[in-house]
Amino acid sequence: MDNIEITQPELESWKKDIHLKIVDTINYATQGLGLDLNNDRQNIIERCIDNLVDKKASRYIPTPENIRTKDNFISTIYQAEGKLHYNDKDYNESWIKYTKAIAYALPDSLELTYAYSNRSAALFEAEMHDDCLKDLSRLKYMKIFPDNAKLLANLRALKSHRIIADRELSTSLRYANKKEVADQVDKIGTRALKLNSEIAPIILEKNNLEVPSLSDSTQLNYSREYGRHITAKKDIKFGEVIGVEHAYASNIVQDLKYNLCGYCKKQTWSSIPCNNCAHVVYCSESCKINADNDYHRVECKIIPYLLAFGIKDKYLLALRLTIIGMLESVYRPDKIPTKKNLSSFDPRSKGFMNGRLRSDVHTSVVSMQTSISGNLIDQECVSLADCFIMAYFLLINMDDLPSDHDGDLKDLKTRKKFMNVVGLIDRSVRILMNNGLEVSMPQANVKNQRIHMGSALVIPFSLFNHSCQPMVIISRHGDQFIMRATCPIKKGQQIFTNYGVTWYCHDKQKRQEFLNFYNFTCKCDACCGDWIHSEKSDKKVVKNNNKVRNHVFQTLENLVKAVEKGQLQNTSSYYLTENRLTVKPGDLEVYLVVLNEFYKYFNINSSRAVELSYLFSDFVALTQAAFIQFFA
Known part of the structure; x- marks a missing residue:
C-alpha cells in the first residue's frame, strides 16, 4: 500500500517525458545556440516551455x-495492519502502522x-x-471516545504510572545503596528516550563580528580565485569549535517522515499529526505551530500533489526554501531580491545587513553560489x-x-507571477546543489553506520571551500550544526571543508x-604535493622529552x-x-588539551594523523543522538 499511496505511475511517466524534452531543448540551446547554462537562465526556461507546448501531451x-491525504478509510487500513504486527509482537512495525493511521x-x-x-498499547x-x-x-481531548476504549485507556495509564513510579523508586534506592531491593523493583521495566533534551x-x-x-x-x-572564503584570524586548536548555527531550511527524507519531528x-x-495533511508529524504542539508559521501552512495542501508526480526530497526542499523567502516578502515573489539586485554590492559583503551576514534572512540565501556545471544537464x-x-x-x-486552471503551459508562460516563481524555485534548486548539506x-546497533535523514542549508558553512585535506567536521546536535577543527590551523591559513573526496580515501x-565533473579544479596541498596515504609518511618532525610524548600517546x-x-x-537497548548518550559531549574536552600536542610528533599527512582524524570523527558521532528502534 505504501508505494501506491504516494506516487502515481502515469504521472511519473508524464514527468519523465517532459524531462526528456527539456534535455533536448537545453542541449540545443547551449551547444547549438551557444547560450550559457547559468547566465542565460531566463531565455533557457522560456525555450523549454515553448518546446513543451508544441504537443498536446x-x-x-x-x-x-x-x-x-487525510482519509479515515486509509487510517483504518493502517490500523488493521498495525494490529497484525501487534499480535505478532512486532512492536516496531506495529508502531509505524499506528503512527501512519494517526x-x-x-x-x-x-x-x-x-x-x-x-x-x-504498542x-x-x-x-x-x-x-x-x-x-x-x-x-482526553477527543470529541469521540467510546466507553470501552476509555476503560482500557485508563487501565493502561494506571499501569504505566505505577511502572514509572517503581522505576523512580529503584533509582532512589540505588542512590541510597540499597541495591538488592532496587534489583527487585527493576524487574518491571520502563524505557524512554531523552537524548535530545540532555x-x-x-x-x-x-563571535566573528561579520x-x-x-x-x-x-x-x-574575498579573492577572484577563491571567491568568499574563511581564513584563521589566529591559531586554531585541534577540536576547537569554529561555527555554531541552525539550518535556514531543512527537510526529512520520505522514509523517515513518521520517525522524526518535521x-x-x-x-x-x-508524535502528533498535521491537521490538514498526512505527510508530516511533530514531537510537540510548539513545533507544529512553528512549522506552520515558517512554511508548512503553504506547502501543506500541495505536497500530496507533488508526491503523486514522484518529486524527490531535494526538490521539495527547494520549494520550501522558496516559500520561506516568499513569506518573508509577504507573498510577493517579485519583491524577493535577486542576484542581479546584489551585483552592485562588494562581492565580499553581498547579502550583508547592517555590516554582517544574517543567517536567518532570505537576502543571505540569494547571495549564495548558483552556478552549475554543464555536466549536470540531465539532473x-x-x-x-x-x-x-x-x-x-x-x-x-x-x-x-x-482552481479550475487546466495547466496550460502556454497560458502560464504569459503570467509574470508564474515565471517569477519558476525562476525562484529553480534558483533555490541550484543554491542547494552548490551549498546544501x-x-x-x-x-x-551498527558500528560506524549512519542513516541519511535529510538535507539542510546552513548559510555560514557555505563560505568554506573544498580541500582534499579537510580541516573541519560538521555534526548535528539537536537543532544545532557544529563545526569543529580536525587539525591545528595556523593563523592566516584558509580553512577548508570537504566536498566528498579526500586524499587518504x-x-x-x-x-x-x-x-572536474563539477568544473572544480583543486589546488590543495594534497593535490599539489601528491600526497599518498602510506606508513612511510609517519616521519617525526619534532623531538620532545619522552615524558610529554608518552602522556600524549597514553591519552x-x-x-x-x-x-x-x-x-x-x-545499542537501542542501552539508550x-x-x-x-554513551558519551557526553563535554567528555571530548578532556582529550583535546593533550591531543593538540600530537601534531608535534607527526605530519598532517601521516597515517597516524589520519587515524586520529577518524578517531575524532567516531568520538563526535557518539556525542550525537542516534537513530534507534525500541525493540532492536
Missing part, C-alpha cells in the same frame, strides 16, 4: 486524482481516537511508558520539469491561479575526475578505548534503559 500539466485520520474522528489508543508493550502516557493524555546548546565564547555564527578565530575574505528533526514515538532538466509542476500547484494554492545521524586521479590510547566502549554500548 506535454502542453498541459495534469492534476492528480485520488491524491493521498497521520491519515481526520481531526476529532473516531479513527484518530482508536489510532492513539492502539499506538499507546508503546506500553515496548516499555515506552512515558510516550504511552502522552498518547493516552491526548485521548544536549545543552553550544554557545561560542566570542559572520556571527562563526568564532572570532575566523575571518571572511520541524526540530528529533526522533519521536508519541538540471529533471529539476526544471519539477519547477514547472511545483510553481503551478503553489500558485493555485495561493489563489494566484483559478546532506545530513545523517548515527544508527544504533581516493587517489589523485579519481579526486580530480570527480571534481590517544585512552581515547581509543573510550570510542570502543561507546561503540559497544551503541532506552540508561536514558543517556
